[in-house]
Amino acid sequence: MTTPKRPSVLATQEADFPRWYQDVLEKAELADNGPVRGTMVIRPYAYGLWERMQAEVDARIKAAGAENVYLPLFIPQSYLQREAEHVEGFSPELAVVTHAGGKELTEPVVVRPTSETLFGELMAKWVQSHRDLPMLLNQWANVVRWEMRPRVFLRTTEFLWQEGHTAHATRQDATEYTLRIHLDVYRDFLENVLAIPVLVGAKTKRERFAGAINTMTCEAMMGDGKALQMATSHELGQNFAKAFNITYTDSAGQVQHCWTTSWGSSTRMVGGLIMAHGDDAGLRVPPRVAAVQAVVIAVKDDERTLSTARDLVASLNAAGVRARIDARTEQGFGRRATEWELKGVPLRIEVGPRDLDAGQVTVVRRDTSEKSPLPLGEVVATIPSLLESMHEDMLAAARQRLADRTIEATSVDEALEGAMTGFVRIPWKALGEGGERTLNEQAVTVRCLQTPSGQVPGVEDSADDLIAIVARSY
Amino acid sequence: MTTPKRPSVLATQEADFPRWYQDVLEKAELADNGPVRGTMVIRPYAYGLWERMQAEVDARIKAAGAENVYLPLFIPQSYLQREAEHVEGFSPELAVVTHAGGKELTEPVVVRPTSETLFGELMAKWVQSHRDLPMLLNQWANVVRWEMRPRVFLRTTEFLWQEGHTAHATRQDATEYTLRIHLDVYRDFLENVLAIPVLVGAKTKRERFAGAINTMTCEAMMGDGKALQMATSHELGQNFAKAFNITYTDSAGQVQHCWTTSWGSSTRMVGGLIMAHGDDAGLRVPPRVAAVQAVVIAVKDDERTLSTARDLVASLNAAGVRARIDARTEQGFGRRATEWELKGVPLRIEVGPRDLDAGQVTVVRRDTSEKSPLPLGEVVATIPSLLESMHEDMLAAARQRLADRTIEATSVDEALEGAMTGFVRIPWKALGEGGERTLNEQAVTVRCLQTPSGQVPGVEDSADDLIAIVARSY
Structure with a gap:
């Protein structure tokens, strides 16, 4: 069994972190640039990560009581002009459709940079009485902001995200709900699924969302010591409610303006995952978000090796571990091990004749590169808890780096x-x-x-x- | 206990089917028109249906071996011109972005009417050798086709869909895979989840997808006897492979063109669900796709009624039934029953003092309006199999109508x-x-x-x- 070499395909993080990031995107087959400047193609392996992220964030949003909706991609230009700061914040980034159905449009339509204004318009219609409040909505969608200096996942002309929009009867209720989303959805997901510790806090006036009275953020430290904003939650006060006339009749029969909030997280988190955990050998995917948590590599193509590997995968799957086999024995073992390392699969379980003679397999942790023999009979009992402790270890290591730097x-x-x-x-x-x-x-x-x-x-x-x-x- | 009246809020199907459809969309709070002509707003109840449809279709697509990706919304205009029939098919429906980032673009970009051409371009890059084949990809996304006569869910300027795109080494492999998707993904989902029987067949030359050599379709009968195309699967022959230069090197070292396929289903299926199963009282949601399969209605607000209702919901949830309570006792019972009927929840379980005195509850099936007492102790054992037989009954009834008409x-x-x-x-x-x-x-x-x-x-x-x-x- 050869020890996998560090792949020479990646720049080292220390020599050139941005280049390392581009190399990982390409070599781990995560994403490509799209043909229109600033757009991206999300390939299967990275989209699989996004799907799991989405499912975890969505479950937390639903647990916080919000329901999903879908609003149109196109917004009349006039909508964006209703909230003064909002239009100023977004104007330079808008993509505008002027022709459609073979004709020039009488009113050009904007491709949503956010659905803020549409939610405003609809909530004005849907909220009537205090019994309709709080109204808690969320949307998963693509949005477009024309980027001058695009970078895959981090800053793209089009990206995927969720945007929550809520309306409340009182400022206190809006504040409490924003904080709940920020901590119970975003921070909880980032730390307990992605194993990325975050600093939570409020943005300064200068850094606030256009139109917000308060913006909360989750800030994470990347491998090069830079910050990445992973999610933000905004209290919009009554600014949007007044601009869009979102009112309710209170229990005394008085018409009042609502207090609204909005909050979002996006495919930028995929970039954050790569840069927070990756090392010179490639990605390191935390176990809870990994589509493949353990790859069982058949080292040779003899029948005993292959059938043991297959049995292990089946038993691991039955024990709730997302395991798969790599039986590509026509390719060298070292090359395959390096590939899984590049893709950051949390555990490699290597099954080969020599180990089997000794009644064991070799388990390699991606996070620490620790390599240890494990008796065959203990694999199924050991792996689930090993994955759990790997999550804790990755989170602790990231916390340590944050403290150190x-x-x-x-x-x-x-x-x-x-x-x-x-x-x-x-x-x-x-x-x-x-x-x-x-x-x-x-x-x-x-x-x-x-x-x-x-x-x-x-x-x-x-x-x-x-x-x-x-x-x-x- | 009052017998719920047929809600006068809906037109009858017989008097005016299109009006009935519009009424259901509005009164059951399914969807609204968006501000830009032809676009739609999908409200929480309908979006919940779509989420369950998506999960079921997605699981079947994954079982057929395809992986999800995400491609950009924007396509350079030139891409669409590479396949002659394709550009002719889509030109009149395109929305074009001419201005972005505050400037006029040098090359206008098209908002995708399908990602066919982008998949073509990318597959040409990704497919090199026969070992890369078959390449099986799928995408969940929004697409835009400017509609002259829009109708919510059925024909909208923007809709949500999945589009699968695959490349194969041989025509036979492409044909077999298209048929597999068509029957094991689409027909299976439509019949075994939505309880909508479909006719499967091939489109005539005149009705084929622009650029396809064969288009398979699933056709369903709506309540008014009209057909709705629920999903289509296309064999593209080598047309797109030649236009986009999708080639592979075969095992003999010869360069060959691939055979490609594409297949899609969309939010149009939500419209199909409404029109295939709905009746004069509203929606009838088949149990397997229902977000709420059984609503437990507390008829009165006495403690025994409320605690029995709560216990029932908890036991049903534990038995795998998606149940929820309706404890809005401040509203009349009849009004609430009518609302659940309008929303098409498969089962109403009515819990009231008189029934409880007799040790029973009243169970009302939405599909047949059948109303029967059920001993309290038998509810949890009975409901799961009742829901299963309701699925079979709804499918059989729809098959009968199809045969009769x-x-x-x-x-x-x-x-x-x-x-x-x-x-x-x-x-x-x-x-x-x-x-x-x-x-x-x-x-x-x-x-x-x-x-x-x-x-x-x-x-x-x-x-x-x-x-x-x-x-x-x-």
Whole structure:
């Protein structure tokens, strides 16, 4: 049995992280560029990851009481103009259909950059009485924002996402629901499925969503120390309710404006998964999101090896493990092992004649590269709990890196220097809006504001007590 | 306990079937028109139906070995021009983006009417050797075809669908796979999940997909005797492979063109579900696709009624039945019963004090309106098998209607007359292309050609032996 070599097909992370990312996309057959600038083709292996992400996020959204709907791709241009900040935020990114059905349209239509305005329009119709509230809706869809500097998964002209939109009777109810989504859907999913620890906090005024009174974010650290925004949740106050006339009649018969929220996560998370866990040998997929959790590799094509491998897959499947066989014995073992390593499958179970003579198989963990013999009779009992501890280990390792690469700063200059290699914690009062602008000039941003204990700030928290998390970002 | 009245909110099917359809869409809160002509808003109840349809179709597609991918919404205009028939088929329906990112584009991009051409382009890149074949791909996405006479779910400017695209080494392999998808994915899903019997057959040359050498279809009969095409599967021969240069090197080292296929089903099936099973009281959702299979209605708000209803829901859920409670006792019982009837929930289980005194509940089947007492202790054991037999009964009833409303004809005139009320079977040799044109002038079409025993014709079947199924259609 040969020890798989590190594939020379990838640039190393240290030498060139962006190049490494492009190499992984291509060599692990994750995605291609589409023919129209900035668009992407999501290939089966990456789409399988997205499908599992979607299922996990969707289950949490449904558990939070929201229902799925589907709204049209096309929005009349006039809709976007109703909320002033919103139109300003999106105008430069819009794709506009001017011709359809062989004719020029009398009113051009916009390809949705978000369905915010359509939800506004529809909620105005659907919400009548306080009995209709809260109205909790979500949509899975594609959206289009014309990108000048596209990058597959991270910043694409078209991407897939979910956008939740809710209407509430009171500000408090809207705030509480936004926080619930942010923590119980997004943070829970990111940490407990993707094994990516996130910093939760509020965006500064400068970084807020166009039209929001408060934007909450989940910020993760990538392998190169940069930040990636994984999901955001917005309190829209009554801005959209007033622009779209979303009102309800309260129990006293008075007409009131609703308080609305919106929240989203996208295929950008696939990019985050690659960059948060990947290493020089390729992807490392956390077990809970892996389409294949364990690949059973038949090393040779003798009958005993093949039938043992097949039996193992069947027993593992029966035990709830997503296992599959690799019986491509016409190809070298080393090449196959390297391929599974590149694709980041959590466990390789190698079945070969020599091991079988000793009544065992060899189990290789992708996260640690640990390689150990396991008696054949213990495989089915061991693997499920091994996968569970791998999840915990990957999350703990990512937390450790986050801690190791975060420094404390007290001045703008220190913050700028620290942001070159990782995250910086700096009191907001030492930074302020002036300091934030200085950072921005160097392509460094305030990722979020947190309470000193790392919580999302509430209305009762004074800005003077908050900590700014500062970093370079994707 | 009052007997629910037939809701006066719907037109009757007999008086005005199209109006009845619109009424159901609105009153059962299924869908709205979008602000841009021809687009639709799919509301939570209908989207829940679509989600279950999608899951069932997707599982069958995966079982047939295909993998999901996602391709871009935007296609360069030039791509569509590569396959001559294809561009001719789609040109009048295209939506074109001419401006984006604040500027006029140098090459306008088309919003995909199908991803046929993009799959062609990508497969040319991905397929190299005979070892890459068959390549079996599928995509769930939205597509846009500018519709002059839109109708929610049936014919909309934007709709949701899956489109499968495969490449094969031989014509035989392509033919066999198309048939497998057509029968094991589409027919199986339509009959065994939606309880809608379908006629499978081949389209005539006139009705074929633009660029296909053979189009298979599943045709269902709606409540008014008209046909609805529920899914189609195309053999594309080597037309697309030649236009896009999809080639492979065979085992002898020779470069060969592939044989490709494509196949699709869409949100149109939601419209089919409504029109195939609905009655004057509203929707009738077959149990296997119902998000709520049994609603347990607490008739009064006394504690015994409410706690019995809650316990029943919990026991039914534990037994694998999708059950939910209706405890809105502040609303009249009749009104609630009518609402569930309108939404087509398969079973109503009514829990009220008088029944409970007798140790029973009242079970009402939506499909037959049959109402019967059931001892409380037997509910959990009875309901799962009752739901199963309801599926069989709904399928059998739909088959009976199909048989009752299908006549045999031997001349074009007989066929025209028969098509006014249902389906017509007529030998293709009594019709021919001339007869087909005559039918078309009266808005009657050949839905498909079948062998006399109702099978999809094979290459060995002579057209002279085939039966044409003729009907009006949506």
